[in-house]
Amino acid sequence: MATTTPKLISDKNEMRNWSRSMRAQGKLIGFVPTMGFLHAGHLSLVSQARSLCDVVAVSIYVNPGQFAPSEDLSTYPSDFQGDLRKLAALPGGVDVVFHPHNLYDYGHNSGDVAGEGGGPAASCVDGDGSGHETWVRVEKLEVGLCGKSRPILFRGVATIVTKLFNIVEPDLAVFGKKDYQQLRVIQRMVRDLDFSIKVIGAEITRESDGLAMSSRNVHLSPEERKKALSINKSLLKAKSAAEDGEVHCEKLSNLVIQCIAEAGGRIDYAEIVDQNNLEKVEQIKGPVVFCIAAWFGKVRLIDNMEINLSIGV
Amino acid sequence: MATTTPKLISDKNEMRNWSRSMRAQGKLIGFVPTMGFLHAGHLSLVSQARSLCDVVAVSIYVNPGQFAPSEDLSTYPSDFQGDLRKLAALPGGVDVVFHPHNLYDYGHNSGDVAGEGGGPAASCVDGDGSGHETWVRVEKLEVGLCGKSRPILFRGVATIVTKLFNIVEPDLAVFGKKDYQQLRVIQRMVRDLDFSIKVIGAEITRESDGLAMSSRNVHLSPEERKKALSINKSLLKAKSAAEDGEVHCEKLSNLVIQCIAEAGGRIDYAEIVDQNNLEKVEQIKGPVVFCIAAWFGKVRLIDNMEINLSIGV
Known part of the structure; x- marks a missing residue:
């Protein structure tokens, strides 16, 4: 099914239509959400999805919703062309790279509630009027560990993953154990919100000297x-x-x-x-x-x- | 498509499988979530779904997640057999009545996170150990009006509707304008979380003397x-x-x-x-x-x- 050149999709509806056409053909859809700047750790997640599913979608999207204003959103590294090359070079490749521009920009008159909001949004946590106000909270798992020093991190992660799950509609998603708390937050959210998605936790990939890839x-x-x-x-x-x-x-x-x-x-x-x-x-x-x-x-x-x-x- | 005797489903997976088989046949799926004890107001929502879709599912589930301990969960009226008769008597009837036992009971080893939780849960807000901890918050719309005196109401509503949407996977859902704030909360949530579901707001049905049906x-x-x-x-x-x-x-x-x-x-x-x-x-x-x-x-x-x-x- 996969070719070595992934199909690039930036539109939500086009992404969902692709996924639904795959499901209609009886294909099992694997998904790996990433923030790009891919390394061997990410690629191991993709390979795992590849081995378990008929088709694989990878998203590349730096989620502003999980960064506090003081954090490193603006310096988060990116290399989109490099990412595409790495994905294309994987055995079996990936079928789709979903690369949306801004998942918090609902435009004017978008959705069923007309009127307020809209316009391009640099960050949805700056109160810039994008109008996004819905957040998924995993109330116990989100508070400890990284949640202590980054109190909005897992609210942002759970919310963007919900959005991506609703757009990509996968059967299976792979998350790395490197972000252990994130993995548990997502697994709990999937259970509590009745998503029909199997969440796989993949082992940490390390450099030869032991440093966890990041x-x-x-x-x-x-x-x-x-x-x-x-x-x-x-x-x-x-x-x-x-x-x-x-x-x-x-x-x-x-x-x-x-x-x-x-x-x-x-x-x-x-x-x-x-x-x-x-x-x-x-x-x-x-x-x-x-x-x-x-x-x-x-x-x-x-x-x-x-x-x-x-x-x- | 519809028969006058609705199919009764209480299992989440059976519900989703039915919906997916309908979608695979190209049917447009309508959904009306209710807490039962149906009156003409509810039936008008169902008729609207009937007129807009190929198949219609109605859920009957009193959601403990939206009642505070002090509120009227225990005295909320019910008449399941009467509800079924009313739905069957509608022109075209409904295709499925989804009537789950407890949507917050994940059992032991359910979901991907094993271990804690499980067991029957009378109410998910009593801290009874059911382990449910994920809540959808529509942070601005949830606070005023009914949110003032019922601060957990819309958290509970948004969460159960997310769960039902993920189980029923409808194309269209009808909510009454009687619960105006609820309608706006759901519309905003659908937009913000990228659900692929059209939400219709239906006019209030009143008794002949003007009292809104409830x-x-x-x-x-x-x-x-x-x-x-x-x-x-x-x-x-x-x-x-x-x-x-x-x-x-x-x-x-x-x-x-x-x-x-x-x-x-x-x-x-x-x-x-x-x-x-x-x-x-x-x-x-x-x-x-x-x-x-x-x-x-x-x-x-x-x-x-x-x-x-x-x-x-």
């Missing part, structure tokens, strides 16, 4: 990049210590915090939480995930590691 | 019911006064408030608002709607009247 890595200086290796190294140490019998989370956290601080990183959080509800755990008794966010210079990196000890509860 | 009218004593006529009467007076040149909203509101108070009603709100954004209007310059909520005994009634003066802005 579009933001490009902003690291060579020195910062070296220091940032302390994240993965310390997570591996903590995992190993847990496997050797250290089940007290405070001790494991301190080990990681110290290692990252010594390397020159500034910790945002380092928490061991339940893999499902992301609630903080004092002592490891079941499947947990060690989640970290830390600043190296002006770059905030996140990473995590699942720890699955073979202990009975 | 499932809650059954709780009025004969005396209260008589007093409640003051709502429609005063709205007609206000509309007439506006048409005669009285464009100051405070004066029009006072007229209505006085009339209802004299009849023995207790006003919750009486506001003239913009028809689209529901913002309060000082002076009528465009299409407005006069919205009222008032208590008669233990029954809270709502009603409204659109006022469309032929004045240029």
Whole structure:
């Protein structure tokens, strides 16, 4: 089904029509939402969708709804032509790249409520009159970890993913475990709002030296990049210590915090939480995930590691 | 297409499969969500869906998510067999009645996030452990009018309608103008979340004496019911006064408030608002709607009247 040159779609209705014509032909539709500047991590998600579905759509859209005014929306890296080349070069390629201009611009007289709103919107969180006012909140999962320092992040993520799901209408969507909290937010939202979409969590792709792949890595200086290796190294140490019998989370956290601080990183959080509800755990008794966010210079990196000890509860 | 005996479906997946099989046959799918205890107002919505679509699904589900613990969930009237008879007796009937047991009960290991939650849930707002935590908020439209005294109402409405839209997957849905704020909340939500669903607002159906039809009218004593006529009467007076040149909203509101108070009603709100954004209007310059909520005994009634003066802005 797939060709190596993806079809480019920027219009919502054209996107939905494509998807519906695929469904009418009995094709299983896979979807990978991205913000572009694709790296091997993204491509692994696409390959997974490719292996599980008949056709694959990838969206490339930097979502203004998940950035606070103080955050890095304006400097978020992009390379659209490079992204297209990378997607085309994948075995099987992808069928569609959905690349909308502004998903919060409803124009005048759009929708069923006429009148107010409309016009191009630079950011939907600036109160610029685009009129967008509907937000999906996953009220418990959105608050901890990254939600503490980025309180509107998951509201923005859940909302844009709802919009994309309603436009692309996929059967299956792949999200990376790199953004572990995001994955859980989306899975919970899909369940609670009765989306008929299977959500797959894909393993983290790392550079050969262990750094988790991220579009933001490009902003690291060579020195910062070296220091940032302390994240993965310390997570591996903590995992190993847990496997050797250290089940007290405070001790494991301190080990990681110290290692990252010594390397020159500034910790945002380092928490061991339940893999499902992301609630903080004092002592490891079941499947947990060690989640970290830390600043190296002006770059905030996140990473995590699942720890699955073979202990009975 | 329709038969006079509707197909009864209580399972989400069966409902979605029916809808998808209809879509695959090229049928346009109409949908009317209700909380049951159907009266002529509901039936007019169904007839409108019938006239615009090839097949029609009606849901009957009292949504616990939109009732606060203090509200009348437990006494909300129901008559499921009567509802089925009324729907079957409509010209053309309806094709499906969707009658789920509990749309907030995800069971154990349901969805993609395993573990917590599950079990039968009496109400999803009681913190009973059903695990539902995702809510759709239409942040501006949800706050005024009924949102003032019922702060979780529209959060619950927007969320259940999202769930029903994702289960029924209709092309068109009909909502009554009786619940004017609800209609605007749903229209805005459909636009903002990119649902591919046309939302139709249907005119209010009234008893021969002018009382707006409502499932809650059954709780009025004969005396209260008589007093409640003051709502429609005063709205007609206000509309007439506006048409005669009285464009100051405070004066029009006072007229209505006085009339209802004299009849023995207790006003919750009486506001003239913009028809689209529901913002309060000082002076009528465009299409407005006069919205009222008032208590008669233990029954809270709502009603409204659109006022469309032929004045240029």
